[in-house]
Amino acid sequence: GAVVSQHPSWVICKSGTSVKIECRSLDFQATTMFWYRQFPKQSLMLMATSNEGSKATYEQGVEKDKFLINHASLTLSTLTVTSAHPEDSSFYICSARVAGPPTDTQYFGPGTRLTVL
């Protein structure tokens, strides 16, 4: 199946710093990638939809200036958490969409666990 990688897998940073997370589709091109956040024992919350070559579409309540998304190529999308604070600590997961037929599938990266001190 399609493989999506994320880097880094975990990161610890000080409050006020910025952190960049990369999401790559390794063996296919993804015109659409999604960024999710997941708190422990909770569901995946969609943060934004990232389309190659255009601005990301953010979900309601997600701060565009705080979570910067860039999708510069068909295989790479990045999420930058700017001026991170402890409440931003979470599991961030990206996915890449592979459109059908007969199915429409998202392949998830392994996730990045962010801890802000």
Next chain:
Amino acid sequence: GQSLEQPSEVTAVEGAIVQINCTYQTSGFYGLSWYQQHDGGAPTFLSYNALDGLEETGRFSSFLSRSDSYGYLLLQELQMKDSASYFCAVQGTGGFKTIFGAGTRLFVKA
């Protein structure tokens, strides 16, 4: 808006069959997906239903009724390794984005 409902927890024994139901409300509908997630890991794709009926993949099957806005995931011959969280997810309008349910935590006991 879009919302999904699924049970929070299900417990079953090895070798048994378990069904996890999912009802949804969405503006527009393209398909219902199911994902499995083990603790600390990323979700993995299990199945996708765009049309009514049953899709079978090995021990797992998924069913969809568009008229009832309802689907279920059926797991047969349960194994201990099936203990995980299972999410139903719906694709509505707006760029095929996928919205996830709250997840069902499945505990498989010996």
